Amino acid sequence: MPDPQPPSYLQAPGKSFWRDIVKVYKLPPQDLRRLEICCDCLDRIAQARKVLADGFDRAAMNAWRDSAKVFLSATRAMGIDADPEGGK
Numbered sequence: 001m002p003d004p005q006p007p008s009y010l011q012a013p014g015k016s017f018w019r020d021i022v023k024v025y026k027l028p029p030q031d032l033r034r035l036e037i038c039c040d041c042l043d044r045i046a047q048a049r050k051v052l053a054d055g056f057d058r059a060a061m062n063a064w065r066d067s068a069k070v071f072l073s074a075t076r077a078m079g080i081d082a083d084p085e086g087g088k
Contacts, residue, residue, distance in 0.1 A: 014039030034074045041071035
């Protein structure tokens with residue numbers, strides 16, 4: 001059976017993480033939804049980084065912080081050791 005494809009709405013960071021994870025882990029259906037959430041968080045982190053590169057922005061900082069927390073929580077729930085800044 002082929003690996004499940006990433007949702008089409010994901011951006012490059014999320015799609016890349018999705019593909020890397022499904023190559024290594026055989027995730028049950030409930031974890032595929034958690035993986036989708038992780039990938040969405042990585043996309044939001046990348047967007048926040050772009051804004052923060054131009055200087056401090058409270059909304060971007062909050063988005064980065066909140067997305068990193070959700071990412072870490074979801075990866076822990078799946079038993080995957082991953083870094084929201086490094087992706088894997």
